[in-house]
Amino acid sequence: MLLLGIDIGTSAIKISVVDAHDQKCLASLRYPEVEETAILTPKTGWAEQSPDMWWEHVQQAILSLNNKKLYNPHDIKAIGIAYQMHGLVMVDKELNNLRNAIIWCDSRAVNIGERAFHALGEERVLHSLLNSPGNFTASKLGWIKENEPAIYDKIYKVMLPGDYIAMKLSGSITTSISALSEGIFWDFQHKCLSAELLNYFGFSTDLIPTIKPLFQEHGSLSKGVADKLGLTVGIPISYKAGDQPNNALSLNVLNPGEVAATAGTSGVIYGVSDQLVYDQLSRVNTFAHVNYEPNDPKVGVLLCINGTGILNRWVKEQFGKELDYEAMNQLASLVPLGSEGLKILPFGNGAERILENRILGAQLANLDLNKHQREHIFRASQEGIAFSFRYGLDIMRANGMSPQVIRAGRANLFLSDLFAQIFVNVTDVPVELYNNDGSVGAALGAGIGAGVFGTPEEAFQNAKALKVIEPKADWNYEEEYQQWLQLLMGQLR
Structure with missing residues (x-):
C-alpha cells in the first residue's frame, strides 16, 4: 500500500x-x-x-x-x-x-x-x-x-x-x-x-x-x-x-518536552506541552498539536522567524548567483567565527511575532569595505539567523520550554553542516538530524488517518537519526551573540 x-x-x-x-x-x-x-x-x-x-x-x-x-x-x-x-x-x-x-x-x-x-x-x-x-x-x-x-x-x-x-x-x-x-x-x-x-x-x-x-x-x-x-x-x-x-x-515529536525545528523560508522551533501555556506578549504562540484532544490537550508552542531561509536565498541571488548553496557554505566556512564583526538582522519578511509584530527590516551592520568580502556576508547571514533562533528560544525558555535536544529534518538550511553547527553552538542545544521532510510526514499522517497505522508512533517506528550534532567546545558564540543582541535592542528602542 x-x-x-x-x-x-x-x-x-x-x-x-x-x-x-x-x-x-x-x-x-x-x-x-x-x-x-x-x-x-x-x-x-x-x-x-x-x-x-x-x-x-x-x-x-x-x-x-x-x-x-x-x-x-x-x-x-x-x-x-x-x-x-x-x-x-x-x-x-x-x-x-x-x-x-x-x-x-x-x-x-x-x-x-x-x-x-x-x-x-x-x-x-x-x-x-x-x-x-x-x-x-x-x-x-x-x-x-x-x-x-x-x-x-x-x-x-x-x-x-x-x-x-x-x-x-x-x-x-x-x-x-x-x-x-x-x-x-x-x-x-x-x-x-x-x-x-x-x-x-x-x-x-x-x-x-x-x-x-x-x-x-x-x-x-x-x-x-x-x-x-x-x-x-x-x-x-x-x-x-x-x-x-x-x-x-x-520527526515523531508528539509528547510533552519533545522539540522540532525547521529552517525553510521561515525558521521555527516547535515544542510540545500538555499545559495550556502562553506568552504574555504573544511573541511565541500556542496551537493545538496534531494529537490534541479536548480532554488531552497536547499543544505546540511555536517560535517563528519570518526572515530565515528567505534571507539565505536573497544573499545567494545578490552575491552568489553563479554558486550553489554548498559552494556558498564552503566559502563561509573560511571566515572566522563572528564574521570579523559583520552582523545581520534577518527580519526582512514582514511583521515578526518575536518582535511583538514589529516590521524591522533586514539590516547589515559594521560593514568594513576594506575587509569584508561576500564570504563574510554568507557566514554572517547564517549567524544572524542562528542568533534570531537563540533570541526566540530564550523567550520559550522563559515560558517553561527548555529543550534538551532538538530534532530537525536534513533539509533547507539544515543541509548546511556549517549552519547546523552554528545553530547548535549559539543555542547550546544538540540537534538530531533525520532524513525526513514535510511531504513524507504528510504521507505517513495519511496512513494514520486511514487506519493503516494503529498509532502515530507506529508510523515512525523505523525513523533513525542520521547524525547528532553536539556543541563544539572551541566555538564560543556568547560574546558574538551579545553584540548582535545589543544591535537588535538598539533597533527596537
Missing part, C-alpha cells in the same frame, strides 16, 4: 510517495524545480499567493512524479496534506476562489488584531485563545470585512491553504481543531469555537467549515480529478495539518 503526501510550501509544492509497509519514501518531487517565491506584494507589508497556482502546481507535481514510473499510481490508497499556516482562502457557494490568499507573512491585519486583543481584554484572550489575534487568519478575515465588503458578502466558507487543496481534490470542505487554533478561532477553555471572537468581528459560524478530527477522512478523491491525475477514485484525504505541526509529526 502506498501513501501520497503533499506539502504546500511558500516557494514550491513538494510531494512524496511512501510505502506504508516500511515507511520508506519511494519517490519525491519538488514543483516547480527552480526555486521561486511567487509571492505577490501589491503594497508594502502585504503578501499574497494565488490558490489556483497552488492547485495547478499540485496537479503538475503529481503527474510529473507518476511519469517517472517508480511506482503504480493505483497503489496509492490515502492522501495527506501539509500546508503553510495562517493563510486565508475564501470561496463562494460555487466553490470558486474569491481573491488571492492572504498568506502567513502578510502584515496588513496587525492593527486589526491588536484592536481585538485590547477590546476583548488581553488576559482574557490569552487565557482562552492562548494568543493575541495578532496577524493570524481571523484578523485577516476582519481586514477583508472592513476593506473589501463586496468580497466578504460573497464568502461561503473560509479556509486555510490545505483545506483549499483538499476541496479541489474532493469537493468537500472541512477543518480541524488544530487548523482553527492556528487561525485563532478556537477557545481552549470552553473547548469550542470562540463565541467572543466571532461576535467581536461579526463573523457567522456558517463561514467555518465542518470540524473533523485531524486524523480522519476529509473527503475522497473525485472521479474527474482521479481520471486526470491517474489515481483511484474515492481514495481518502485522511490527514491535513499546518506545516509546523506536520514537521513535528514527521
